[in-house]
């Protein structure tokens with residue numbers, strides 16, 4: 001069965017036009033598989049479509065989706081949202097929808113398990129520099145110490 005049938009036309013348009021295009025079917029399947037009614041699936045998908053629209057406006061990549069980005073969406077965008085669409089605006093509802101999205105994206109391997117970005121106070125998304133591993137620092141320090149005592 002095509003899970004798309006539960007979606008409103010506009011929701012589908014927002015989901016298919018962005019970074020979630022390859023994942024939203026899995027999201028629908030996940031919700032349906034967990035026994036949610038068509039009404040609930042439609043409502044949660046609507047919130048995810050809103051998030052997809054916002055991601056597109058910010059030129060965010062699929063791999064940048066994580067808890068911090070979702071928190072930013074909930075805390076900063078939702079209260080002053082002026083997106084041209086009718087979507088659920090209840091924080092609790094949207095948070096639930098997006099947390100389920102995180103689960104699905106991680107199950108699919110679309111996003112890493114841990115956070116990779118941070119958000120600048122002006123709202124710019126910044127890729128965190130690859131942190132030096134503890135091992136690297138230790139071996140470097142060890143070498144210096146050995147040289148010194150040799």
Ligand SMILES: [Zn+2]
Pocket residue numbers: 050054077081082083
């Ligand atoms: Zn919005």
